[in-house]
Amino acid sequence: MRQRYSLLLGISLLMGLTACPMVNPGEPIVLPSYRPQLMARSQLEQAVAVLPPRELHNTGKIYLRDLYLLINERYEGVHIIDNQDPTKPRPVAFLRIPGNVDVAMQGSLLYADSGSDLLTFDMRDMQQPNLVHRLREAVPELPMPETGTVPEQYQAANRPADAVVIGWQKL
Template sequence: MQRLYYLLLGGLLLSLSGCPMVDPFEPDPLPKYKPLLMARSQLEQAVAALPPQVLRNTGKIYLRDPYIYINEQYEGVHIIDNHDPTHPEAVAFLRIPGNVDVAMQGNLLYADSGPDLLTFDVSDARHVRLLHRVRDAVPELPMPQLGSIPQEYQSPNRPADAVVVGWQKL
């Protein structure tokens, strides 16, 4: 009986020796991303008020009664009529390529579009108007989790008129 015990224990130990050792202090590798690039001329022409879109990857939310403005990461801003909070109605989507941040003051909505800062008049939320664009007003969109743009994707290493409007996980 004791011999059977030692045989089973030995077999178990041998089978465990093939398992890779896991270092609990080794950090998980960061996911890899590639930049989504857009020609500057295309970026500037792409801003538009569109019909409502599906919410997928939302960010900041602003309430300017009775409307709600919800950032869609890298895409733009959803505009929702909240006159009846039990039945909010999506009324429009403001397409802003490269948009990750928004702020509001009074009737003005400020949004980044890649490296640019845009100002919109939202006094009529169903008919939003672009008032102004300041080129290269904000830093380029950094890679998620890294907080910067890797050397291989920086400006000198891509087409001259290309700007980063998002990041795609590989």
């Protein structure tokens, strides 16, 4: 019985290995190309707004706060959803935050990145978040997906002075 088990395990492992794509060690790995999405700082700072609910399409992190879900829409903002009845979650609002990929909460304060800025919102009224503070250049600039870096041709020195990276578009 033990031999049969070992044989089956060996065959399973071999079959699994044949399903893996072969990588030739001499070939470079080709990563997708991206272009930064830029926004003028003055536009970025005016773009934060509470909007009506909208469809989820490129979601990121999910944060649970009391009876609400906060769901990140990568590079665009945060969906606010009333989850009082988990069988029927009810969209409440969309908090537009260009360049947002992360959120955290402490008490009634929501902290969210917006490009390289850190925003603080008072969330005591989840249906009407209130921006109370913006700390410019508080977090690292949004890196390009897959590489985690900003290529030299797109770094701050090589683009308009007031341009902020708010996302990356796959080419």
